[in-house]
Every structure is written in structure tokens, then in C-alpha cells.
């Protein structure tokens with residue numbers, strides 16, 4: 001729970017106002033009653049789903065000659081961090097079992113079957129139907145080059161995850 005005596009929480013923006021809440025404790029509870037009042041306020045804020053309290057105030061009353069009462073109150077709010085440690089990891093989705101980067105991917109073989117050409121994964125022998133683009137180069141529909149550093153078209157095998165080079169032409 002983030003608590004501030006001001007209207008804002010540093011580094012955060014208020015995205016939802018919940019309610020003005022109170023926590024009350026008195027000296028019959030012992031010497032820590034001021035702190036208890038704040039604890040009760042925090043508990044009340046948790047119950048309404050807040051993660052911060054702004055405008056925290058504390059009032060102390062002498063209710064009887066023997067008893068002092070503390071009232072802590074503030075605005076229960078929901079805040080969101082605007083800067084700092086929030087980071088989103090960006091992950092590229094690739095087939096499972098992805099191999100570490102290789103600079104020299106093995107070149108796939110081409111095979112004929114039923115009048116079609118297939119590119120064959122050098123590792124697991126999975127077949128990918130070859131298409132010929134307007135420059136007479138082999139392409140596989142749905143696969144883009146995954147390695148700009150290496151010459152030619154490299155793809156990841158969907159089955160075994162190994163990276164291989166598609167032959168330039170038939």
C-alpha cells in the first residue's frame with residue numbers, strides 16, 4: 001500500500017478513486033494506537049481494492065480525560081506506475097526446440113513428389129512445399145527469412161526447430 005499526505009503518489013497516476021476511508025483507534029488499545037488507526041485505514045483500503053492512499057490525515061481527540069482517540073483518514077485510490085521499473089519483455093515467437101544461432105545453416109535438399117517440389121529439412125526430413133517466385137527463386141508460402149545476417153532464405157523447421165537454408169533455385 002502506497003501512502004501519501006499529498007494528492008498524488010510520486011511516479012504514479014491515479015486511475016480510480018475509491019472512497020474516503022477512516023481508521024479509528026484509541027489509547028485503550030495501548031501506546032501504538034496512532035499506528036493502529038493507520039493500520040485499520042490500510043486494511044479498509046485493501047478491502048475496497050485500492051493500492052494507495054492519498055491525502056492521509058490524522059486527527060487526535062481527547063474523548064475522556066483517560067482516553068485519546070486517533071482517526072486516520074484518506075482517499076483510497078488505485079494507482080498505476082508511470083515510470084520506473086515497469087518493463088515488458090518482448091519475445092519473438094518461434095517454433096519449439098529452437099536451436100542456438102548458427103551462422104552457417106545447412107542447405108535443404110529438394111525432392112519431387114506427385115509433380116510438386118518439396119524442400120526437405122536436413123535434420124528431421126520434414127517436407128515443405130516449394131513455390132517459385134517471380135525471380136525464379138524458391139520460396140515457401142508462410143515462411144519469411146529468419147536470419148538477415150546469413151545469405152539466402154533461412155527458415156525454422158516447424159517440426160524440429162532447426163534452422164536451415166532453402167536452396168536458391170531448383
Ligand SMILES: [Zn+2]
Pocket residue numbers: 121122123124125126157158159160161162
Ligand atoms: Zn526439421
